[in-house]
Amino acid sequence: MKQLTAVLMQDLRIDIRHGGQIVILPAFFLLIVLLYPLGLGADVKTLQTSGPGLLIIAALLASLLPLEKLYTDDLKDGTMDLLLLSQQPLSLYVTGKIMAHWIIAGAPLVIMSPVLAQMMGLGISWHALMLVFTPATLLFVLIGQIAAALSLNAQRGSVLLALLVIPLYIPILIFGAGALDLFQSGMSAKGPALFLWAMLAFALPLTPLVTVKLLKMQID
């Protein structure tokens, strides 16, 4: 527990002192959403029909951006070597990393989503948005960090990361957009929303374990 909070607090502190992705990412999210009315035209009807999907695509792209840095810094400055030598379980470290990353790169998007939905003229209540964006952003982080560990230290890492991660993100996109669409049209979105949470329940315990394996493979 102590190790977990140590990793968590350290990552948050590093982020804030290095100019804060926690601030920049929501701005990026807003900028992507801003592109749509400019590209598609500001017609309210178009925005309302395509809005739910666009919001989740914007969140996907914003989650893609900070993934590359997730483990590389710790690998380069030797933190990971020390961790392995210290005999502490690597899974706690990975869990701490994931939590910190979600607070920095996931939660701000969740909080921003009602604002952006209002700007797109969507009639989706804020708790419906939370219900979809919370599992979606968590899944983006959980699956994305596996891809980050996979392409860690690889040649042309960032392009490779995008190629690996986007196909894996597709189910989240489909169910997220599906749920938002149903909320938008006022129908019951129970099916896709439950699917999102089910995927989260599946990914939450498994993905950190996979990452531990991958990190061990990367270090030796």
Next chain:
Amino acid sequence: MFGYANPKRYQQLSRIILALALVFAVIFLGEGLYLALIASPPDYQQSETVRIMYIHVPAAWLSMFIYASMAVAALTLIIWKHTLAGFYIRAAAPIGAAFTAICLITGSLWGQPTWGTWWVWDARLTSVLILFFLYLGVMALGNAYDNPDKSQQASAWLVLIGSINLPIIKFSVEWWNTLHQPASLTSLSRMANPGIHPDMLVPLLVMAGGFLCLFVVLAILRLNNEILSRKIHVMRLRTIHG
């Protein structure tokens, strides 16, 4: 299975399989192409365009079969550290990607006269396209590290994660389509429905057998190349380090 981790024993066996597969590939493909392109009747609705199916459907089957075989190899590599499994993934991925590309291209050539469009965002098409990108990812990751062992391990993990993801994509895409589009497309895309006439089923199956044998031939050739190139890599390292 583990006896064949010994390269010599593997090579003896592979030589026999290679020869057999080569003979059968030539027979099946020759026979299949004759049946498919000349002997089989044109479809009453699609007329001659139906012949594209004899390439398209076996390619689609193989694209999935090869991914499944790579997933088995990935498990074998991760659990038992079987040396050949890592080489197999590297050898099979480009072939799988090629069959997926053939499937997509022939499908789109067939779609233009039949559906009147090159591409539809239909469940099957979309999931095959995603499969293609998964293959590309495996290939890219397989070359991403200077240490070849690490590349193999990393791509094995990706294959495994992708194999969990693939059914989700398949079903979610179908779901997503039923939410938005009329179901007529999905029934149109099911060309290989069980009610197919034997005159068409036989060439289809012969072609599928031919493609499978062709895959075995290509995979063994590539596998041997992979092993040789690894040997060269090791020998080079040895001369560098004295």
